[in-house]
Amino acid sequence: MKFSIDTGNLLQAAQIVSRAVASKTTIPALTGIYLECTNKNTLLLKATDLEIGIEHTVEANIEEIGSMVVPAKYLIDILRKLPNTEITLTTTPEDNNLTINYNQSQLSLNTFPTEQFSFLPNISNTHTITINNELFSNMIKKVSISFSHDITRPVLNGALFEVGDHKLTLVSSDTYRLSLIETGLDKDLEEDLKPIIIPAKALMELGRLIDKEESIKIIIDNNQAQFENDSIKIRVRLIDGKFPAYQNVIPNEYSTKIIADTKELLLSIERATVISSDENFNKTCTIKLEVNDNIIHIRSYSPNIGQLNDTLIADKEGEDINISFNGNYLIDILKIIDTDKVIIELNGNLSPGIIKPYESNMNYLSLILPVRS
Amino acid sequence: MKFSIDTGNLLQAAQIVSRAVASKTTIPALTGIYLECTNKNTLLLKATDLEIGIEHTVEANIEEIGSMVVPAKYLIDILRKLPNTEITLTTTPEDNNLTINYNQSQLSLNTFPTEQFSFLPNISNTHTITINNELFSNMIKKVSISFSHDITRPVLNGALFEVGDHKLTLVSSDTYRLSLIETGLDKDLEEDLKPIIIPAKALMELGRLIDKEESIKIIIDNNQAQFENDSIKIRVRLIDGKFPAYQNVIPNEYSTKIIADTKELLLSIERATVISSDENFNKTCTIKLEVNDNIIHIRSYSPNIGQLNDTLIADKEGEDINISFNGNYLIDILKIIDTDKVIIELNGNLSPGIIKPYESNMNYLSLILPVRS
Numbered sequence: 001m002k003f004s005i006d007t008g009n010l011l012q013a014a015q016i017v018s019r020a021v022a023s024k025t026t027i028p029a030l031t032g033i034y035l036e037c038t039n040k041n042t043l044l045l046k047a048t049d050l051e052i053g054i055e056h057t058v059e060a061n062i063e064e065i066g067s068m069v070v071p072a073k074y075l076i077d078i079l080r081k082l083p084n085t086e087i088t089l090t091t092t093p094e095d096n097n098l099t100i101n102y103n104q105s106q107l108s109l110n111t112f113p114t115e116q117f118s119f120l121p122n123i124s125n126t127h128t129i130t131i132n133n134e135l136f137s138n139m140i141k142k143v144s145i146s147f148s149h150d151i152t153r154p155v156l157n158g159a160l161f162e163v164g165d166h167k168l169t170l171v172s173s174d175t176y177r178l179s180l181i182e183t184g185l186d187k188d189l190e191e192d193l194k195p196i197i198i199p200a201k202a203l204m205e206l207g208r209l210i211d212k213e214e215s216i217k218i219i220i221d222n223n224q225a226q227f228e229n230d231s232i233k234i235r236v237r238l239i240d241g242k243f244p245a246y247q248n249v250i251p252n253e254y255s256t257k258i259i260a261d262t263k264e265l266l267l268s269i270e271r272a273t274v275i276s277s278d279e280n281f282n283k284t285c286t287i288k289l290e291v292n293d294n295i296i297h298i299r300s301y302s303p304n305i306g307q308l309n310d311t312l313i314a315d316k317e318g319e320d321i322n323i324s325f326n327g328n329y330l331i332d333i334l335k336i337i338d339t340d341k342v343i344i345e346l347n348g349n350l351s352p353g354i355i356k357p358y359e360s361n362m363n364y365l366s367l368i369l370p371v372r373s
Numbered sequence: 374m375k376f377s378i379d380t381g382n383l384l385q386a387a388q389i390v391s392r393a394v395a396s397k398t399t400i401p402a403l404t405g406i407y408l409e410c411t412n413k414n415t416l417l418l419k420a421t422d423l424e425i426g427i428e429h430t431v432e433a434n435i436e437e438i439g440s441m442v443v444p445a446k447y448l449i450d451i452l453r454k455l456p457n458t459e460i461t462l463t464t465t466p467e468d469n470n471l472t473i474n475y476n477q478s479q480l481s482l483n484t485f486p487t488e489q490f491s492f493l494p495n496i497s498n499t500h501t502i503t504i505n506n507e508l509f510s511n512m513i514k515k516v517s518i519s520f521s522h523d524i525t526r527p528v529l530n531g532a533l534f535e536v537g538d539h540k541l542t543l544v545s546s547d548t549y550r551l552s553l554i555e556t557g558l559d560k561d562l563e564e565d566l567k568p569i570i571i572p573a574k575a576l577m578e579l580g581r582l583i584d585k586e587e588s589i590k591i592i593i594d595n596n597q598a599q600f601e602n603d604s605i606k607i608r609v610r611l612i613d614g615k616f617p618a619y620q621n622v623i624p625n626e627y628s629t630k631i632i633a634d635t636k637e638l639l640l641s642i643e644r645a646t647v648i649s650s651d652e653n654f655n656k657t658c659t660i661k662l663e664v665n666d667n668i669i670h671i672r673s674y675s676p677n678i679g680q681l682n683d684t685l686i687a688d689k690e691g692e693d694i695n696i697s698f699n700g701n702y703l704i705d706i707l708k709i710i711d712t713d714k715v716i717i718e719l720n721g722n723l724s725p726g727i728i729k730p731y732e733s734n735m736n737y738l739s740l741i742l743p744v745r746s
Contacts, residue, residue, distance in 0.1 A: 074678055077647040081640055097679065105641075107648065107681035267454055268478075274450040275480065305447055306470065308480035 001037045001066025002090045005058070007102075010087070011079040013045050013058045014072070016232060019205050021072040022049035029069050029116035035089075036067040046119055047072065048235075052202045053120040054209070055233040066091065069112040070098050078107065120235045126221040127193045129163060133210045133229070135183055139170050140207040142181045142364055145332040147200040148174035155241035158199040161225075163189055171246050172200075177329055178246060182363040197239040198225055206234055250367060251354065254345035256321045258291060259358055260314040262342040266334040268298045268310045273327030278302035286371045287327040292320050300327065323349040324373040330355075333366045374410045374439025375463045378431070380475070383460070384452040386418050386431045387445070389605060392578050394445040395422035402442050402489035408462075409440040419492055420445065421608075425575045426493040427582070428606040439464065442485040443471050451480065493608045499594040500566045502536060506583045506602070508556055512543050513580040515554045515737055518705040520573040521547035528614035531572040534598070536562055544619050545573075550702055551619060555736040570612035571598055579607055623740060624727065627718035629694045631664060632731055633687040635715040639707040641671045641683045646700030651675035659744045660700040665693050673700065696722040697746040703728075706739045 014033055022030035034046040043060035046053065068091045078100070087102040097108040140159075148156035153175075160171040169182045206227055210216050219226040227234045272287040281302045290297040291314075298310040323346060333355050334342065341358035349370055356365040387406055395403035407419040416433035419426065441464045451473070460475040470481040513532075521529035526548075533544040542555045579600055583589050592599045600607045645660040654675045663670040664687075671683040696719060706728050707715065714731035722743055729738040 071678075074647060078644060081644040081647060083640070103684070105681075105683040107644065107679060107683070109679040110677065267456070271451060271454040271480065274447060274454060304483065305444075306480060306482040308478075310478040310480070311476070 001035075001068060002062075002064040002088065003037050003043060004061040004063070004086050004088045005043065007079055007082045007084050007087055009058055010043075010060075010089075011076065013043070013056050014076050014079060016056050016209060017045045017047040017054045018072045018076060019209060020047040020049055020052045020054040020234075025049065027116065027118070029112035030118070031071060031073070032069040032112045032117065033072045033075060034067065034069050034114070034117050034119075037062040037065045039065070046117075048119050050118065050120065051199060051237050052205060053235040054205075055235075057231050061086075067114050068098055069114055069117045070109055071112070074109055078109065120224060120237060123219055123224050123226045123235060124221045125219060127163070127189050127191070127219070129168065129185060129189070129218045129220075130187075130215050131168065131183070131185070131218065133214050133216045136216055137207045137210060138362075139168075139181045139183060140203045142336055143170045143172040143179045144200070144204060144207070145336060146172045146174050146177045146179045146366070148172075150174070154239055155197055155243050158197045158239045159203055160195055160243040160246070161198050162195045163193050171243065173244070173246065176326070176369050177333075178249065178367040180246065180250070180365050180367075193220060195243060196220060196225065197241065197243055198236055199239055202234070202236040206236075209234065249352065250365070251345070251347055251351065254347055254354070255319050256291065256346040257317040258296065258314050258344040258346075259316075259341055260296065260312060260344070262334060262337050262340060264312055265296075265314075265342060266331065268312055269327055269330050269334065271310060272298050272300035272308050273331060275305050275308045276300035276302055276327055278304050280304070284371050285327045286324050286373055287330070288322070288324045288373065290322045291316055321346055321349060323353070324371040325353070325368060326371055329368050333368065374408075374441065375437040375461065376410050376416060376433045376435045377459050377461045378416065378433040380452055380455045380457050380460055382431055383416075383433075383462075384449065386416070386429050387449050387452060389429050389582060390418045390420040390427045391445045391449060392582060393420040393422060393425045393427040393607075398422065400489065400491070402485035403491070404444060404446070405442040405485045405490065406445045406448060407440065407442050407487070407490050407492075410435040410438045412438070419490075421492050423491065423493065424572060424610050425578060426608040427578075428608070430604050440487050441471055442487055442490045443482055444485070447482055451482065493597060493610060496592055496597050496599045496608060497594045498592060500536070500562050500564070500592070502541065502558060502562070502591045502593075503560075503588050504541065504556070504558070504591065506587050506589045509589055510580045510583060511735075512541075512554045512556060513576045515709055516543045516545040516552045517573070517577065517580070518709060519545045519547050519550045519552045519739070521545075523547070527612055528570055528616050531570045531612045532576055533568055533616040533619070534571050535568045536566050544616065546617070546619065549699070549742050550706075551622065551740040553619065553623070553738050553740075566593060568616060569593060569598065570614065570616055571609055572612055575607070575609040579609075582607065622725065623738070624718070624720055624724065627720055627727070628692050629664065629719040630690040631669065631687050631717040631719075632689075632714055633669065633685060633717070635707060635710050635713060637685055638669075638687075638715060639704065641685055642700055642703050642707065644683060645671050645673035645681050646704060648678050648681045649673035649675055649700055651677050653677070657744050658700045659697050659746055660703070661695065661697045661746065663695045664689055694719055694722060696726070697744040698726070698741060699744055702741050706741065 036044040045056045090099045099108045143159045162169040166188050171180045217228050225236050276285050288299040296312045296314050301307040337357050339357040339360050343356050343358050345354040352367045409417040418429045463472045472481045516532045535542040539561050544553045590601050598609045649658050661672040669685045669687050674680040710730050712730040712733050716729050716731050718727040725740045725742050
């Protein structure tokens with residue numbers, strides 16, 4: 001195979017697919033990027049760790065078709081250091097090396113045998129949804145705070161992805177907190193799609209890779225989902241299993257409702273969390289909220305660090321309350337609320353609290369269990 | 374003690390002295406910042422790990438004199454999260470806490486007993502030099518690439534600091550390479566100063582802390598050096614011992630002299646080093662320079678990665694040569710050469726090479742031992 005391309009274009013493409021390159025694997029070829037010269041103008045790049053696979057196409061000046069698998073690390077390191085000019089890449093059947101010619105110089109990289117490279121199976125075109133990229137990125141960001149990393153409960157190591165009633169719902173939970181975000185869809189699916197679970201790692205990569213201000217097409221079959229735009233396809237193996245029935249744990253009413261300034265509340269809880277961050281004393285980093293009329297007292301204490309008594313003015317409906325939460329969990333949630341004000345709904349000091357944006361066009365909520373104190 | 378100050382001002386001051394806070398220590402109070410209300414307008418902050426000590430003064434509204442020692446980490450974490458407004462800090466003799474009042478809220482931090490805090494002894498005013506800050510920072514940066522981290526040779530864990538003949542010389546060496554930089558001084562010392570060795574860590578902090586475009590005063594006595602401007606004093610315990618006689622190893626002549634484009638040469642050596650960076654094959658990351666007339670061939674090889682043959686045009690005087698170096702060492706040097714062209718002087722393939730800027734107003738050179746290959 002032989003093709004020419006600008007260094008910068010090849011580097012950018014290699015960096016995109018390299019997000020899927022396997023880091024721990026017994027198959028050395030999966031630490032490589034598969035390059036294929038497909039026709040006169042298109043170079044196809046692929047990489048996979050067999051959980052997620054990325055395909056990307058770029059324009060190139062193809063002189064001879066063929067394919068090869070190049071170690072991702074060395075290819076990218078070298079491309080970063082090459083002059084930004086047109087370079088020519090060649091492999092010959094006689095030898096396993098990729099030769100790169102640039103200016104009057106030349107280098108060669110060892111490659112992996114092409115037949116040792118695998119990829120995720122093709123996806124069958126069962127269900128298709130189209131959604132705005134930026135919106136979908138935002139949805140991923142919102143559920144990302146409550147992915148579970150407990151490998152003994154794999155169904156919680158991803159987000160539930162539900163389509164129906166002209167809407168898409170994403171849900172994640174680590175059993176201490178739960179995030180739910182919904183968005184409307186223009187078109188519903190023709191056939192029912194059973195709820196699927198997409199691995200957290202794949203969603204995070206997706207949030208990084210998909211371009212803004214363009215729509216993304218999502219194709220789902222029984223075992224895989226594929227997210228694609230014009231030049232990038234990200235294929236993901238779904239998590240097998242049944243996501244817990246989250247609807248039952250989200251309360252429909254509240255006995256106390258607080259509306260506070262998001263930034264002020266966040267800073268106050270961050271201060272409180274500095275004080276309660278003494279792991280020897282308190283693993284749950286507990287902070288107390290005491291709400292009296294329109295005043296929230298935020299308090300925290302640890303014997304080795306000190307204590308805090310912060311006062312905030314807020315709007316309140318319903319009963320006064322005295323409740324404790326893990327400060328770090330509250331910080332995670334308040335950091336991704338993008339409205340100036342935030343709503344906290346409570347049902348006594350033993351029931352979960354609901355935190356959601358105030359006057360948002362987004363249906364987003366985060367549920368958090370209180371700490372008994 | 375009691376004083377008021379803006380959050381931002383106190384945070385900035387605390388961050389400056391915190392660079393000297395001890396990270397590993399058996400004396401808990403040395404993980405703290407000493408604060409002293411000295412007179413109506415000045416707050417003094419101090420921190421030390423007993424190798425380096427930083428004193429810094431800021432304006433504050435002092436209401437009651439006194440002193441205290443606050444854990445650096447918690448003080449800084451809290452100041453980062455406080456509203457940027459005037460805050461009041463108080464300690465009372467009855468209790469060991471620092472109370473911070475802000476808006477309508479209050480927090481307290483535990484403190485260390487003041488008597489458990491130590492500091493480096495006062496410096497006696499033996500020798501004094503004044504030098505431009507930016508120039509001195511640049512000198513530190515230039516010698517920083519060849520500090521040794523071998524604790525069995527403590528004299529190499531810092532830079533030699535020599536004053537005489539109206540000039541200041543800094544030298545560092547890890548035995549594989551050596552950096553030397555000189556600058557002229559307006560005034561010589563009245564008495565002889567024997568060469569001293571300043572610890573690398575202290576010099577690095579100094580390079581970070583001293584402001585640009587101002588002069589810095591350096592005071593040296595038998596055991597310590599102090600670097601100061603109007604508000605910051607950095608005191609440093611000197612390394613005891615005799616620095617090797619570096620003059621003998623720097624060659625005065627050359628059999629080959631190369632003048633190359635600094636950036637082109639750096640990129641080429643970086644490419645070569647990607648290829649030779651296979652630690653299992655070659656711990657010294659060897660790259661070869663083959664100079665024929667006005668062409669430099671840069672070559673590298675490793676069986677697991679690949680090979681490179683790079684061609685550069687350069688000016689050459691004297692003999693053709695074929696010599697090998699550790700690529701990483703060359704990269705370190707070329708990255709801090711700030712002239713467009715660079716000079717490499719060689720004396721055959723077994724003698725050290727000298728690398729220095731071309732047409733610079735700075736007397737700077739880096740010596741590097743070749744690799745036998």
